[in-house]
Amino acid sequence: MNTEFEVLKKIFQARNGVSIKLISNHLGFGVDYIRFICKKLEEKNLVKSKERDWYVIAPRGKGEFERRGLIKKSLRKKGPKMKSSVWQVVKMKETPSSQPSKIKPDFEKTKEGYNLLAAQKLKIGKKIEKAAAFLRNFRRV
């Protein structure tokens, strides 16, 4: 999960919107970096800005969670027009959840200096954890 998606998740969890400062506190990243990510998300129409530094989830943002299978897709009751629902299901099959996310990790270009891609970040995280556990054994001796 990349940072953009983490930020999106935080905005989604707060139903009435959330300030970038709070997201920054939760994720441990700088406010400027979170502002940058929110602006990128807004450009992709995934979030909407209510006021300065305050963001709410946009319908397309909710759709991103549905597409990833993290929340259930809500089928609206349309009375006798069941065809449209069926069509929606068929359409979902065409875009399976295993399809790569549209939110590309573009940390290399940011002004904030996050130079590693999200995938590499995770890999390094595991390696670091492993090395630290190993080092702990040495230091105990």
Next chain:
Amino acid sequence: MAKQKKYKKSTRGPNESLGGRREGRSLVAPVVKGLDVGTAFIYSAQKAGPEVAFKKERNAFFDIEHSDFTEDILKKSNVKYALKGNRLYIVGEDAIKFANVFSKNTRRPLRDGVISPQEEDALPVIELIIKSVLGTSRSNGELIYYAVPSSPVDADFDIIYHQNIIKRFLENLGYQAKPINEGLSVIFSELAKDNFTGIGISLGGGMANVCFAVMALPVFSFSVARAGDWIDEQVARVTNETVSKITAIKETNLNLNLAEYSTDKIDQALYIYYSHLIGYVLEQIKNEFEKNPKPKLDKPLPIALSGGTAKPKGFLPMFKAELEKTKLPFEVGEIKLASHPLFSVVKGVLIAGIAESKKSS
């Protein structure tokens, strides 16, 4: 009559959860941070959950005269700056842009790996950059490890002042700061598979730091006050070019495999000074091994290379070639170049921090 629920207005603190379903359960994982204050860049790393985020900022600044109009522009453009007296200090990567606009050089708060005694405005600038890459501590006394260089063997200064100033800055931000040797950090970062035994070399901007450790215990460490900046200055002098131009060439498109046969005088000079620097560092390693008592080792010693100066293509073959010329008083095993040479030190610092935090918890 239906019982109406009364909802109180949320008075959430910054460390409390966001969603209604998760109310009461903190989402904030304990964060361990690492810092590497280098001559050219300041790096930070922090681990929250399974991911590690690295952040870097150029350790440079540029000052311009203050006016309300200029300050307003800087604010709107999200430029990091500090105001002192009648001067505006633009820090980080933006300083380079401003310096190019005014056709001047940026100022550097560090020289030869430590706080520059010639730069009177160094301290507030370093503090601002550290704050920008780290942020303030989320809880008072949050643990942070920071890399410090070893005392140089070829220059007349020590690292005590530098080490304590950085510690004071971190404590002002609410951290509990602990220093760790830069060379040892490279060993933690790159030589885990070798039981943290071997030689770690960090070739940075102002200094080359070397540490020899056995089973994560440092046997000896030292530094030499020659590294990337020294190469830039020497090449600029012999080619009659500006230092900033040489730095730009070195950082962007230097290939040491091709530089030897290049007809370009800058490439040739870079190749010559690179090989001289490697030879010089290896000679110092040889001297230190001869001075210090040698532990008996059953395996050849691996060498890990890191730092921005080790980043150009062809550095590893060049190092191996120089190593063959210098006969070291021990058997050399594998020579590894860090997968991310720039982040290797801060990665090692973070490993030490995580190991320490779990041990204490």
